[in-house]
Amino acid sequence: MxxxxxxxxxxxxxxxxxxxxxxxxxxxxxxxxxxxxxxxxxxxxxxxxxxxxxxxxxxxxxxxxxxxxxxxxxxGTLAAPSAMQSAFVAHDGFQCGYCTPGQICSATAMLQELAAGWPSDATADLEAAPNLTDDEIRERMSGNLCRCGAYANILAAIRDVAGESA
Amino acid sequence: MTVHLKQDAPDERNVLDFTGQSVIGEPLSRPEGLLKVTGTATYAAEYEVDGCCEGVLVTLPVVRGEVTAIDEASVLSMPGVIAVLSDERMTGRPAQGMAGEAPFQPAKDVCYWGQPVALVVAETFEQARDAAKHVAMDWRSEQAPLDPAAVETEESESTRQGDLAHAMAEAAHSVDVVFTTEGHASAAMEPHAALAQWEDGKLTVHASLQMLKFNRAELADSIGLEEEQVRLLSPYVGGGFGSKLGVSQEVVAASLAAMHLGRPVRVVMSRQQVFQTVERRSETHQRIRLAADAEGRLTGFGHEARVSNLPGESFAEPVLQSSHFLYAGENRLLRLEVARIHRMTAGSVRAPGEAVGVQTVEQAMDMLAEKVGIDPVELRLRNIPDKHPANGKPFSSRKLAEALREGATAFGWEPRPRTPRHTREGEWWIGTGMASAARVHSVVEAKARVTLRPGGTALVETDMTDIGTGSYAILGQVAGEMLGLVPDDIEVRLGDTDLPPGSGSGGSVGAASCGSAVFLACQGLRKELAERLGIAPESLTLKDGFARWSGGQKALTELLNQEPIECTGHFEPGASTEDMAVSSFGAFFAEVAVNRWTGETRVRRMTGAFGFGRVLNARTARSQCLGGLTWCIGNALTESLLFDPVDGHLVNCDLAEYHVPVNRDVPDLEVLLLEERDAAASPIQAKGVGELGLCGGAAAIANAIHDACGARVFAYPMTPDRVLAAMPET
Amino acid sequence: MRPFDYQRAERLTHAAQLTADADTLALAGGTNLIDLMKLQVETPQTLVDIGRLSLGEIADEGAGKARGLRIGALATNTATAAHPRVRADYPVLARGILAGATQQLRNKATTGGNLCQRTRCYYFTNIDQPCNKREPGSGCGAIKGIARIHAVLGTSPHCIATYPGDMAVAMAALDATVEIASENSSRSVPVRGFHRLPGDTPERDNVLEPGEIITAVTLPAPVGGIHLYRKVRERSSYAFALCSVAAVIALEDNRFTRADLAFGGLAHKPWHDPRIADLLIGNEPSLALFDKAADLLLEDAQGYGENDFKIPLARRTLAAVLCEATGVEP
The missing domain is CATH 3.10.20.30 (Beta-grasp domain)
Incomplete structure (x- = not known):
């Protein structure tokens, strides 16, 4: 147990x-x-x-x-941050930092979900594999509130990582 | 060594432009960034303390009354319960920003629904949370005024010049409209939290607070301790937005409990308690009157507002703050009234005043542009006053015209009079709108200590907080620029009252105030180094760890000779900001889509152009502006506190029903940082940045909605029902 | 949260047996129940964790043209929305699910749990307020209070709460069936009849009896047509519906041959009015006809001040959906 x-x-x-x-x-x-x-x-x-x-x-x-x-x-750790963690630093994808671990866990899983072809509310064609559009990322990240208003930079960080792995 | 400056005159030397290290303004990453992204930055509730017990606040579900008895025995037999605290010193309200003294006591005198009246302490959080729901209490309750429109008001502020009514009657074009805005919550992501320890007559509290030197005084005064007995630590604050300016109820309660029990006590507010008990932004009712000649030049300007607060609170949402000087008009009437009602304390929520005051003026200006038949940008340009319209003071520096012009260009603004319903894409009407931005600038006293260490690195220390604003980054950059060090060689320690008292974070004062304190400390160090070299400080260049002068160069480590040197900078505001009108300005441009069927509005893109003096870090400054623009969207479309008309409680007291914008609400945002040096603002020529980005932007969205579909919505937020109700039938 | 006894059900019959007790609740995904337990809106003495029962399968039901789909009660919302057959044959269901909550919540929320989701009424979730649903006889705080998110159809003087979900609205349009098991028997109930109107017993959200467990939802054979789920909300994601419309529409020779519509955000249940299909079928689509459909839908609608706007909003949202489905230009 x-x-x-x-x-x-x-x-x-x-x-x-x-x-x-x-x-x-x-x-x-x-x-x-x-x-x-x-x-x-x-x-x-x-x-x-x-x-x-x-x-x-x-x-x-x-x-x-x-x-x-x-x-x-x-x-990831201080000594060996994950690509997503590094991208959040590089793109200033946070301010106060309190929502940040949740954002990063979410973003990490989100890219796997996209790769697995899970649809979202932003998916135009339900029967096709979803594309990595900005609207898709925004919708899929909408379960993580950021009151500082770092969404635009969070999007940039995720785009950066997704581009690398694509 | 101490260097003190009371800034009585503008500083036009622009020292940071000539120091040579070239780190000031650079878009560097936050030094604490890696801690935050790896989950290793420690917030108030997260310290590991042996023997810590858990406290949960007990709240009373009446709007006005008094707790007459608390039956501690009712929960003391529950598993794990250690104590029920209902100390007379518990505070019912949070302290206002920079109060420096105890907020309203005792807590058992209840003035709003859900006021904390006691604290249950138990071994575990679940035990305490359950027991807090079961405390038996006796109370008497009474009726209390709840509706700000139904009570007599008090005048808070009034300015009259000329004869506005006459100007309105004589005007070629005029606008006379009433707007309403609803209450807002700061809704910082980290709930208010405190972890208090009492040892050997000294109270140590890890808390989530914005302005530690004031908070220490507030806490000490609340409890009856000397300030020296209190140490507050807030090295990381999970957002504040005004709600953590003053010491809040959980800090006092945790402290009293720790003193009473001789054990560490942690108290974290539930999200519902955060909504119900910390400061709200007041709802407002605003009448705007604009009188203009045939070309749209203002001859009269009226702004009258009603806000609310609890009895006994001095704060009144300063709605008129920028209306005093944003636009011309010789006949002026500005008037602010306060209604005393029993909702939770009204206080500062990000950009108090302008956040709701500019967006009404800016919608009225859009209506005036329509009447005059000119481009809304041109209307603003025609009405930029030469001097402060009320007191005649010169503007220290103002980038309003540049922001309007450069913002328009960047956005692709079409300079033309607006006629609604020009573009439709399927179900969506598309439109654009703009607004000016304005926010008063202020600085407060601040101290910071800078130590040059023998190894050639520097340590910057102040009790200043970083609430996401970038204090760690910019204070290091000011020091790096002055001392000729790369940022990696500078350590910045913040958020501890054992360090020299800074300004705290609030009202956008932090960067200019604490940045100036660091600047002054570094000036002292530079002077000392110059003396060691026998040269004038002006002849000294510090760069990359070397001191250079006309006669040669020497490594900093050599100059230090194994000994650290330290200097405390002490900055005080003086006449420079009194003799001039000192403010930040900017402009917003927005494109929206409005659904013809449902009235749903989606912002498609926004541009903000801002001038706030020297940019200390272009990355964190931009991020502050992005945050402001995001708040504009919430302010415009989704955020409102809803109060029950029968018993006055806040009904939407959680993040499911109080709608802060989500990621999908926020489109591509463009930020233009306009280079500016404001000599009167601070010795580093910087002004505040944290709030300007939401001062007026909601009007750009409102004006875009009108341009899109013809709906002129006079009530913020412009929810689908309100847009639909205002939308002309096709 | 009140203390409770935690038990894990190893078999369905065991779960049914345990939940027959009045103070016992079944825990599946927990995304709604744990929320309400923290608020002490729900205070079970025993919590029966059914999360590890084998009820998560999504499988064909029947064969050939009559091939429906059986969605296990513990299939997550994510699994259902991502299932190839749901996406191909029942897109209104995928759309409905995806319009609700967030990915994190849908990853945990289950079919059965989502059907049993309780209202978001502000007075229901605040135990210091009167609420007949939470505490029968205590009164309704919403009727004279803030009723912005509340019902305009099928309300009673005792309760004006709405069913807050999206999935069930789509299932109502699809005329799906809820399969229910108890210790010794099983029964089926159409989704359209699963949720109740509040009447004078608003404490009961649905027809589930103590000791009954939802085992699956069965979708009938696909009917084709145009599937739309339209949700009007205050922000673009992560918000409950002010009004939603699930529609399965088919036309032949420019006349309606199918018009299965269900509405969310308007009532204590996913709202289905068979008269609307009767009105539409056989007729040519037109704005005038859509208006008549809205007249039928909203014939008995009653606003409570704050939510009056939902009546015109429902009319317009219905028209939007029908225009999109039929190509009628407004």
Missing amino acids: AISINGQDYPLPEDPRTSLLDFIRRDARLPGTKKGCDHGQCGACTVLVGGVRINSCLSLAVTHDGDEVTTIEGL
């Missing part, structure tokens, strides 16, 4: 009320994942579970035993 976070196992919490978010921040001592609203309304708590992005605030930790969770700390 454990949850794997960034490759390390952590025993399940005693209190079943503990959200996956609080479990990550407190029990696993990985405060890079942020609590912005605690109600699935801002995206600051976005993490990857089995490679899929979710709002960790709306998930109970006890339901995740055996799951593989990746947080911002698992994507």
Whole structure:
């Protein structure tokens, strides 16, 4: 009975009320994942579970035993940041930095979703593979609020990374 | 060593243009960027402290009343509950920006719905959150005025010149319109949070605050401690936008609990509590009157506004702030009134005043341009006053005309009178609109210490905060420019009251105030180095770690000779900003699409051209402007606080129903930074940048909506229903 | 959040058995339930985690021309919207799902959970306000309060809340069927009849009884036609519908042969009025006809001040959808 976070196992919490978010921040001592609203309304708590992005605030930790969770700390480090992390720095894709880990987790998963051909509200032709248009990126990143208003630079950072991998 | 300057005269030396390191203004990445993107920048609630317990605020669901009894026993038997705190010193409201003294106490005197009245402390967050919902209390409640339109108002400010009514009657063209704007929330992404520790008579609080030297005084005064007993730390702040200017309820509550229990206590507001208890931007009701001659030259200018606040609060949303000087017109009437009602404290939300005051003037100007039959840009150009229209002071520097012209060119603005409904793409009407931008400039006292270390690196220290604004970057760049060091050789430490008191972040004062303090400290260091070389400071060039003068060069490390030297810069505003009208100016251009069926509006692109003095870092300055433009979109289209008419509670108290713009709402944004040196603004010729970008832009969107579909919407935000109601039938 | 007993259901019958208890709720994706538990709007004593039951499959139902699609109750919204058959044969459903929430939420939200999503009424989610849905008999705060997001169709003096979802609106247009199991039996209910009107029991959102678990939603064989989902909202993404229209439209010889329409954001349930199809079918599309359809739709509409705008907005959104589907120029 454990949850794997960034490759390390952590025993399940005693209190079943503990959200996956609080479990990550407190029990696993990985405060890079942020609590912005605690109600699935801002995206600051976005993490990857089995490679899929979710709002960790709306998930109970006890339901995740055996799951593989990746947080911002698992994507890259100060010494070896991921391409997305570096692009956010290069394009000033943040200001206060509080929504940023969620944005980066989201952006990382989003490019995989696009590659897998998942459609979005911005997809013109549902039966074709979605294109990497600005509107697609914006729609797919709309689950991550940024009050500083760094969206334009977030788009540029994602474009930069997507261009590299394309 | 200390260098003090009270700036009584403009500084036209433009020192930073001649220092030679060429890092000032450069678009450098934020030095703390890697910490933020890797999740290793630590915010207030995230410090690991042994034995820390969790506090949750208890709020009262009445709009006016008094808590008469709190039954602590009602929750003390719940698992993990340690204490219920209802100390008389708990604060019911946040402090206003730069108050420097305790906000309203005691908390149990309830003045708005959802006011915190107690704190439950438990071993875990879940235990505390649950118990906070179960505290039994007795209270008495009473009716209280809730509707700003239904109460007597107090006059807050009034300026009369000439005879506006006469000017209106005589005008060749006139506009007389009423606008409304609804309340706004700062909605910073990091909820208000404090982690307090009490040890050996000293209180240490990690908190999410914008202006630490004031906050320390507010907290000490609230609790009854000496300031020296209080240390605040806010090295990273997850956004503030005014809501963290003054010490807020959770900071005082956590501190009292830590002192009471002798254990560290963490209190983080829920998102709902953030909405319900920290400062709101007041809703406004504004009447604009413009009188003009046949060519559109203003002969009269009227701006009357009503805002609201709680009884006892001195803050009144300064709606008229830029109306005093933005446009000409010899007959003037400006009047601000405050309605006393029981909504949560009204206070500063990003760009208080202009954020809602300029966008009404700028829509009225658009209407006037239509009546006169000229290009809206031309109307603005014709009405730029020579001197401050009320007090005759000269403008220190003003890039309004340049912003209008260069912004128009960059945007591809068609200079013509506007006739709505000229372009349709399928279901969407397409239109463009523009507006001027204006924001008053101010600076406040600030200190910063700069140390040249023996290894040839520098340390910059102040209690200044970086709330996303770029303080870490720009203060390092000012020091680098002055000391001839590359930014990697400069360490900037912020957000700790143990460091020299800076200005804090708020009102766009930070860059110019703290930047000047760093500048002065570096001047002191330069003087010391020059003395060691036996040359005049003006003869000294510092570049890439070397001191150069006409007679030769020497490595900085050699000059330091194993010993650090330090200097504290102390900047104070003086007569330079009093003798002149000092403000930032700019222009906005927007293209929108309005759906003919549903009234939905999508902004398709925006251009902002801004002049705010010296640009200290072109990247972070641009980002500030991008943020401003994004706020314009929320202000124009989506953001409004909705209050229940029966019991006065804020109904849309979360991020699902209070609509801050999402990524998809924000199109391509173009920012033009206009080079400017404002000698009166500060010794580094810089003015504020953080707020200008949202001062008027919502009107560019409103005017574009009108140009697109013919709907003139007098109520912000221009939600689909409002656009539809104003849209002429085809 | 109140303390609760957490149990994981290993089998469907086990889950049904456990949820028969009045103080027990089933947890699937949790995106709505955990939100409401944190607010203490929902206070179950026992939470039965059904998330690991094998109910996530999306598979053909039947064969040949009658080949429908069975979407398991635990299929995520993402899986459904991305499924090739949903995209090809039921695009209105893919569009509806994708118009709702965010990718993060859709990755977690399930078919069954989304059908059971509770209202976003501000008074329902605030336990310090009166709400007959949350606390029967306490009154309705919205009727005299801020009713901006509230219903204009099928309201009652006790409740004017809306069903907030998008997926179910598309399913109502498609005339899908909800499959429900209890410990000893199973039954099917059309999506159009799954949600209730508030009447004098607004605490009941739908027809699900204690001990019943949604196992799947079955889509009938594809009918072709033009599929549209139009959602009007206050921002361009991540907002609930002020009004939405799901439409499956077919024309032959410029006459309607199919006009399956359902509406979101207007009522306590996805709104389907069979009279609209009756009116449209056999007739040539025209603005006048669309107006008549709106007259039928909104015949009994009642605004509550703040939400009066929804009545003309619904009329216009319907016209927009019908114009887009038929090519009629406004």
